[in-house]
Amino acid sequence: MTKKNIDYSVYLVTDRRNKTDDEFLNIIEESIKGGTTVVQLREKDASTKEFYDLALKVKEITSRYDVPLLINDRIDIALAVDSEGVHIGQDDMPADIARSIIGDDKILGVSASTVEEAKKAELDGADYIGSGAVFPTSTKEDADSVPLDLLKEIVDSIDIPTVAIGGITLENAPLLKDSGIAGFSVVSAIMSAEDPKEASLKLKEIYFS
């Protein structure tokens, strides 16, 4: 895969809480079978060694299905497991520094909840923007709110793809249809689904319908 034609339509952000490693890895694999196109591995409490070991296991799965793996925040982990890229937030490494470390070939995603942040991220070398929270969310309590009109404004302000994140469900995803986004980024909608494969398939159907 080259990073120029990444399909961001169903973008899974992981959440390992309350799951065994086997359950966690199984959800990721099932979601890919259902249509997940990007996996972002997000760990906030793991030691570097735990994160590294887990990232290796996830990379084995994503590589098998030729789905890009992005590491949240930790560029060292991304380099260590040779993931396809990283996703950084506004509390992480500055985007231009991140780009200089990972080189031009890896995907750089940046969280942006304002037009200014989105434009700066694009200038700093981001390949795509993650923008949200578009709906209320329980996963990231500190997330800024990005209402639909602001989301459209962000999409229109940059030339790189925007992925919408935050509280997206099978029920409200259709509301984002005309926003110009490149995909739905979800945590709970897949991680907490009774059937992660089915949930991913339905999100993909909604996106491409």
Added chain:
Amino acid sequence: MTKKNIDYSVYLVTDRRNKTDDEFLNIIEESIKGGTTVVQLREKDASTKEFYDLALKVKEITSRYDVPLLINDRIDIALAVDSEGVHIGQDDMPADIARSIIGDDKILGVSASTVEEAKKAELDGADYIGSGAVFPTSTKEDADSVPLDLLKEIVDSIDIPTVAIGGITLENAPLLKDSGIAGFSVVSAIMSAEDPKEASLKLKEIYFS
């Protein structure tokens, strides 16, 4: 400076707790003025951006005095601020992977509390070993104990320098004199000293006496 002739004699590991940034940076600078030869920046709770911003400030000081700065655990931060190296523990990135990411020119330190860990670290590309806790310590509650006879065994088992760490004070440092170590690695003995410059000076005097 080239990494081949690093002076490890007074090796400061930072602890920012209960200090303002100004106090913290001042302690580092004073300790260098007193004779600290290596600074390891250790942060366990900072966000990546906080860690990066702080590392930039510390790097400005260490560069001014031509003292090598090592980043604890986080290779991404080391690359971002172009520090002279990293120090990793047994719960961090595997040492061989760390070496492959940082390249041959940066210093790689590895914590080792057994002969086996020390030998493996050397094989994996470590430039030096940090071994401890040689004395009881309040800073790292989970630290393994490395009594003096084991410390000597570790020193003798490898060809790279061993720095002793853990509970070292001006009072007990002389006990380590005949162990063959390359230096005293301390946290509290400098960070909590009334006069960090004087404490560093005295540690250096003890080491070279």
